Amino acid sequence: MDAVLKSLSVRAPEAADKRSDAPRPERVTERPTRQEAEAAVRTLLRWAGDDPEREGLIETPQRVVKAYEQIFGGYRQDADAILDRxxxxxxxxxxxxxxxxxxxxxxxxxxxxxxxxxxxxxxxxxxxxxxxxxxxxxxxxxxxxxxxxxxxxxxxxxxxxxxxxxxxxxxxxxxxxxxxxxxxxxxxxxxxxxxxxxxxxxxxxxxxxxxxxxxxxxx
Ligand SMILES: Nc1nc2c(ncn2[C@@H]2O[C@H](COP(=O)(O)OP(=O)(O)OP(=O)(O)O)[C@@H](O)[C@H]2O)c(=O)[nH]1
Ligand SMILES: [Zn+2]
The missing domain is CATH 3.30.1130.10 (GTP cyclohydrolase I, C-terminal domain/NADPH-dependent 7-cyano-7-deazaguanine reductase, N-terminal domain)
Structure with a gap:
């Protein structure tokens, strides 16, 4: 099993051991919703100095999130399985x-x-x-x-x-x-x-x- 996929596995917060002397728990990574991801893109557009509501940018958050699904699709792939034949x-x-x-x-x-x-x-x-x-x-x-x-x-x-x-x-x-x-x-x-x-x-x-x-x- 691929280490990166493993490190991104979602764990319930209560599963993390709270003792200070305990080994560091596995990182907890909750995948945000598509709406949250699109809102983050709107924030970055405003940070860059543009208006996310103008016509040319209105659909950009959806496009960016869709592009990220492809560009970062490797997180959902098991590289080992590709070589199984x-x-x-x-x-x-x-x-x-x-x-x-x-x-x-x-x-x-x-x-x-x-x-x-x-x-x-x-x-x-x-x-x-x-x-x-x-x-x-x-x-x-x-x-x-x-x-x-x-x-x-x-x-x-x-x-x-x-x-x-x-x-x-x-x-x-x-x-x-x-x-x-x-x-x-x-x-x-x-x-x-x-x-x-x-x-x-x-x-x-x-x-x-x-x-x-x-x-x-x-x-
Ligand atoms: N070793 C390595 N360094 C990388 C890679 N991709 C980017 N970097 C470097 O990561 C470093 C990050 O340095 P920081 O000083 O933390 O960030 P920064 O202030 O943006 O650095 P500058 O790029 O020099 O402006 C930069 O030197 C980048 O050139 C990579 O694949 N491998
Ligand atoms: Zn870089």
């Missing part, structure tokens, strides 16, 4: 499988501003392979949450590792963070690269080089 009839194929240039859009957890880029994923199958699209679906399941690039990289690698038990997983994300481009330090065109390796990719630097070479080789 394994194809074993692959004539014993056990060499590298690399899916590169998986485009993704996410939002940074610090500013709720988009960061976007490409994910490259490789694994050495141990017992069959998964559908290639499923790797892209795992990327989306984590991208459609509030994220840091590092966390997202680790979550993708951990999910593939723990569900498929391959001989190794390599994940690389390259992304541009609009919170660095549109605001704050205002540097455009900066890429951030993150990698996470498990198994043979972690143990053997030549496997890392093979992965990086295949990611970079554009012939």
């Amino acid at each position: 394994v194809f074993e009839e692959v004539e014993g194929y056990s060499d590298i499988v690399l899916v590169r240039d998986i485009a993704f859009h996410s939002h940074c957890e610090h500013h709720m501003v988009p960061f976007m880029g490409r994910a490259h994923i490789a694994y050495y199958p141990r017992r069959g392979v998964v559908g290639l699209s499923k790797l892209a679906r795992v990327v989306d399941a984590f991208a459609r949450r509030l994220q840091t690039q590092e966390t997202m990289t680790a979550q993708i690698a951990e999910t593939i590792d723990s569900v498929l038990h391959p001989r190794g997983v390599a994940v690389m994300l390259e992304a541009e963070h609009l919170c660095m481009a549109m605001r704050g330090v205002q540097k455009s065109g900066v890429s951030t690269i993150t990698t996470q390796f498990t198994g043979v990719f972690k143990q053997d630097p030549t496997e890392q080089v093979r992965f990086l070479t295949l990611v970079r080789d554009r012939r």
Whole structure:
């Protein structure tokens, strides 16, 4: 079961242990109603300096909430379940499988501003392979949450590792963070690269080089 889904599970307030020496209870997160979410958008529109009642903005809160359902739909997805179908009839194929240039859009957890880029994923199958699209679906399941690039990289690698038990997983994300481009330090065109390796990719630097070479080789 996916840790983020678990951390967002709703618990009754009385279930929390009130003793001061007790371990910290699991976070209680009540999902607000759609009406509450739309009211929050109206507040932000007023905070930005606009009039939420003017014609162009009157339906914007509904649209924003609908957009959030898609953009943050990853909270309602179980990433492990995406990988539950394994194809074993692959004539014993056990060499590298690399899916590169998986485009993704996410939002940074610090500013709720988009960061976007490409994910490259490789694994050495141990017992069959998964559908290639499923790797892209795992990327989306984590991208459609509030994220840091590092966390997202680790979550993708951990999910593939723990569900498929391959001989190794390599994940690389390259992304541009609009919170660095549109605001704050205002540097455009900066890429951030993150990698996470498990198994043979972690143990053997030549496997890392093979992965990086295949990611970079554009012939
Ligand atoms: N490590 C990491 N940092 C991120 C990511 N996305 C955004 N950030 C950074 O998160 C930091 C938040 O810094 P704070 O000082 O708390 O916030 P801030 O005052 O808005 O920072 P500035 O962006 O420098 O204006 C910034 O340096 C962002 O560039 C990410 O995915 N990974
Ligand atoms: Zn940010």
